[in-house]
Amino acid sequence: MLEHDVLVIGAGLAGMRAAIAARANGANTAIISKVHPVRSHSNAAQGGINAALLDRGDDWEDHAYDTIKGSDFLGDQDAIEVMCRSAGKALIDMEHMGVTFNRDDEGKLGTRAFGGQRRARTFFVGDFTGQALLHVMFEQLIKSGVQSYEEWFVTSLIIEDGQVGGVTALEIRTGQLHAIRAKTIIFCTGGCGRLFEPSTNALIVTGDGMALAYNAGAGLMDMEMVQYHPTTLAGSGVLLSEAARGEGAYLRDKNGNRFMEKYAPNMMELASRDVVSRAEQTEINAGNGINGCVFLDCTHLGEALITEKLSQIREIGIDLAGVDMVREPVPIRPGMHYIMGGIKTDIDGQTTLPGVYAAGECANVSVHGGNRLGANSLLDTIVFGERSGNHAAEASRSIPFLPFNEQEVVSREEQRIREMLERPDNGDRWGNIRLGMGESMVGNVAVYRDHQSVEEAIRDLGQLRDRYAQVPVHNKNRVFNTDLVFALELGYMLDVADTIAVSALDRKESRGAQARTDYPSRDDENWLKHIVAKKGEVGPEISYLPVTITKWELEERKY
């Protein structure tokens, strides 16, 4: 029997950071990932990571204020304080591990400006910061002696009488199902971008961990807060980093006007993401775009700067849209990028399920509230990944293994999978259901949404779920059966999509990324609270939690 004190599910930045911390604390630690660790979505992060360094004259309190304002006052201020205070050390730790951050003319770590922040405090490696961080973290993981289960797909959480005992997982290469026993589990399974189509997220970002935790009774908090990034490429929806605007790029309408002056006269293109995405959508709806897009103009930045700092997104523009940003503006529009919501945790990553932790994008420790600032997510992953790893290692010292019956657990899961494989072909395809869900979410739980549109999404999801219950899996083999893995993922996606739609319907105000045309104002009196979705008899049940306010008072949000 496979047995570990701490089992980390997910090998992106949060997962690797958590595993390294748990191992350093002496725990027998393992990490499990459905893809090779460096193929996790963290690898795709482009723009950078925030930290307020004292020797730059910056101050964690300024970073905290910008984050709280960015969150539209829905972020919990105690958690934000922990993140911003820890940022400097977390960044320097990464530098010491070997990340080759860009440097300025004096040879110091260089910064670039990012949206919603009054200071340039985003540290970066070109426009492929995530790749640089993830590969260095992977080297540390190998060195640490953490056991790694690569290309293993977690299919369920084992819980008996309220105590977590481990997980069941499909070894994708062989098709064999295993039970892994663990005293504590840390979910680091990333976001759920692909519930929306298109999205900037990798195809593997399907909300698995959120669904597993939700189905086991954990609460998903602030799920209505879906971030649409202002600059995703026409057509494919691939991300063009905020770093472009950080380096000075403009947004223009079809007549060449810099429309942001109407919406954010001070910060212009570097207002927070929700504000810029709404501005773009308003212009597009008013007929001031071309083919549903406005333009990202980098032509005045010069080829030298673009080659040094924005080389990856230049290539993306050329390869995927046939546009070279050195020479002409690139057509862009708002696209699904990030989920502020997730498994509710405290500042040590603990969920409401004993022994179960979460960190990174799948978690909601509540540092992003209604809207995440660019470059705060990489920071979130390493700060709260480390804290979760430390806490889980400590907790596992006094938790016994749950003595579940391995054979029984595995054969129950095996039966569920066999039932899927043996379904008759009714002509339907999981790919069509996934696309139907993605298009309904993008169309109805959009940058702007209202009661009617969200209700339509809920109706669509109900019908898609009925189809999902019958959908056949064509490949009947057990060896590397991605057809089966994708079909299983779709079940998780539908669960998480429900919680997003139901929460978006419930919040009757506009705050952060939740812009309701039928309730256009922020309503602090009634809605300064978190929405928590828990699994009920028939779909998600809603409850509320207060927002933690320490010393930063509510104010009107202007950029």
Ligand SMILES: Cc1cc2nc3c(=O)[nH]c(=O)nc-3n(C[C@H](O)[C@H](O)[C@H](O)COP(=O)(O)OP(=O)(O)OC[C@H]3O[C@@H](n4cnc5c(N)ncnc54)[C@H](O)[C@@H]3O)c2cc1C
């Ligand atoms: C294109 C892009 C650019 C971005 N740029 C930035 C940026 O510049 N700065 C910033 O701060 N943020 C950025 N973000 C956001 C940030 O990158 C992510 O929020 C963060 O990297 C998520 O890390 P994570 O460790 O939580 O999850 P991920 O890196 O997504 O890792 C999830 C892990 O979980 C595993 N997993 C999931 N389900 C299962 C399962 N069922 N069984 C086994 N394993 C499973 C996966 O294999 C993977 O290893 C960007 C995001 C995107 C998409």
